[in-house]
Amino acid sequence: MAKFIIKQSGPLTGEVEISGSKNAVLPIMAATLLTAEPCEIDDVPHLKDVEVMCEILRSMGAVVREDWDTHTLFIDTSGLCTSEAPAELVKLMRASIFIMGPLIARTGSAKIALPGGCSIGNRPIDLHNKGLRQLGAEIHMELGRVKASAEKLEGALVYLDFPSVGATENIMMAATLADGITTIENAAEEPEIVDLANFLKKMGARIKGAGTDTIRIEGVPELHGTKHPVIPDRIETGTFMVAAAITRGDVLIKNAIPGHVRPVMAKLMECGAVVNDEVDGLRVRGDLKPLVATDIKTLPYPGFPTDLQALFMALLATVEGTSTIIETVFENRFMHAPELAKLGANISVNGLTATVSGNEYGLRGASVTSTDLRAGAALVLAGLVASGRTEVSDIYHIERGYEDLVSKLRALGADIERAEDDETGAFED
Numbered sequence: 001m002a003k004f005i006i007k008q009s010g011p012l013t014g015e016v017e018i019s020g021s022k023n024a025v026l027p028i029m030a031a032t033l034l035t036a037e038p039c040e041i042d043d044v045p046h047l048k049d050v051e052v053m054c055e056i057l058r059s060m061g062a063v064v065r066e067d068w069d070t071h072t073l074f075i076d077t078s079g080l081c082t083s084e085a086p087a088e089l090v091k092l093m094r095a096s097i098f099i100m101g102p103l104i105a106r107t108g109s110a111k112i113a114l115p116g117g118c119s120i121g122n123r124p125i126d127l128h129n130k131g132l133r134q135l136g137a138e139i140h141m142e143l144g145r146v147k148a149s150a151e152k153l154e155g156a157l158v159y160l161d162f163p164s165v166g167a168t169e170n171i172m173m174a175a176t177l178a179d180g181i182t183t184i185e186n187a188a189e190e191p192e193i194v195d196l197a198n199f200l201k202k203m204g205a206r207i208k209g210a211g212t213d214t215i216r217i218e219g220v221p222e223l224h225g226t227k228h229p230v231i232p233d234r235i236e237t238g239t240f241m242v243a244a245a246i247t248r249g250d251v252l253i254k255n256a257i258p259g260h261v262r263p264v265m266a267k268l269m270e271c272g273a274v275v276n277d278e279v280d281g282l283r284v285r286g287d288l289k290p291l292v293a294t295d296i297k298t299l300p301y302p303g304f305p306t307d308l309q310a311l312f313m314a315l316l317a318t319v320e321g322t323s324t325i326i327e328t329v330f331e332n333r334f335m336h337a338p339e340l341a342k343l344g345a346n347i348s349v350n351g352l353t354a355t356v357s358g359n360e361y362g363l364r365g366a367s368v369t370s371t372d373l374r375a376g377a378a379l380v381l382a383g384l385v386a387s388g389r390t391e392v393s394d395i396y397h398i399e400r401g402y403e404d405l406v407s408k409l410r411a412l413g414a415d416i417e418r419a420e421d422d423e424t425g426a427f428e429d
């Protein structure tokens with residue numbers, strides 16, 4: 001197994017280019033199942049999760065060509081020969097569930113193992129099932145698998161008890177080929193929903209309201225192939241914004257969309273960082289004045305993103321004062337707290353609330369473990385400011401969701417390298 005070896009680094013400075021969005025490209029790849037015509041997806045991040053989705057599509061008969069020089073995928077599902085996805089692939093990531101709606105709409109059936117993914121909560125799929133049943137699908141759970149079938153999907157009114165991103169995406173995709181009109185109420189409003197809707201509309205789907213809490217889809221008989229560039233990754237953007245602040249650096253984040261990270265900008269400025277929307281990108285400075293504590297409450301978009309909660313916990317552990325973090329989206333998303341504590345952070349967790357007593361020079365290098373994708377990223381950033389040397393293990397979590405993280409950080413001045421578990425790294429001790 002591989003690990004990251006990180007030494008205390010100075011302030012990060014320079015510029016970084018944000019890759020395409022993991023959470024936009026994965027449902028868009030699944031949406032190619034809705035047509036037998038070829039699709040081209042551009043600005044695709046080269047990530048483990050993208051590779052897994054490519055393999056899932058190939059296992060069902062699709063032809064998928066990857067061009068990582070141009071960050072382009074060419075996907076042709078005309079050869080789709082089954083509506084069953086292999087469990088060993090599906091269990092590798094939560095996003096596998098995105099193929100359920102398109103498969104039912106295209107073939108009338110789907111057989112999928114319950115998806116895996118981060119252990120940040122039990123992550124049921126009851127809202128996915130509720131919406132697809134309201135469109136007319138019969139869905140049974142048996143032996144850890146979801147079996148779905150539908151003669152023909154009929155448009156319906158679907159109310160989501162929680163604005164689930166994945167459920168909104170699955171139901172929206174299925175509804176594009178249903179008879180009649182589907183309205184999703186209390187829909188998720190994330191930018192990745194809008195990007196998926198834009199892809200579907202280029203395929204000929206009729207969708208209004210994506211990005212609001214009410215999405216209206218008028219079904220059409222069939223969809224055609226298209227070409228689409230994926231939006232930049234707002235969570236990677238936020239990760240580098242925090243990296244600039246936690247190291248008290250000065251970083252220009254190119255290719256970022258400021259409108260996708262407003263809560264992150266607001267919270268960093270509350271802490272005393274300076275964030276400017278410049279011509280070439282977002283410039284984040286943590287070096288202009290001492291940073292101070294603030295409070296965070298995660299919410300569905302446009303609230304503060306749960307995916308950046310761990311990153312902010314690392315930052316708040318290094319600023320003077322006491323901060324409160326409330327996690328409202330997932331029920332088990334503080335697994336990074338004990339790992340940050342191994343680095344010297346002073347954090348107490350009580351249910352869905354974490355209290356962080358920050359100290360600018362309180363972190364000391366240690367060996368820590370990534371428990372999930374964003375927790376791992378938080379440990380990397382903490383390692384950059386901890387004294388001495390930090391080793392972060394189980395980095396496969398991190399490599400699922402960040403493209404070229406080591407080279408991007410090193411280009412900004414970070415002392416970080418990737419090594420196998422039995423290696424001690426190039427650093428002198």
Ligand code: EPZ
Nearest residue numbers: 023095123124125126127128164165166167307329330373
């Ligand atoms: C997506 O996960 C993202 N993943 C997550 O990013 C992100 O944290 C999450 O949305 C929230 O923004 C992808 O897009 C691949 P949800 P998803 O359905 O769709 C509950 C990352 O780090 N729920 O909005 O699984 C659920 O348990 C990942 O990139 C139900 O109860 O999230 C959770 O508590 C982590 N029943 C809450 O809703 C359901 O049927 C939000 O889940 C579905 C969800």
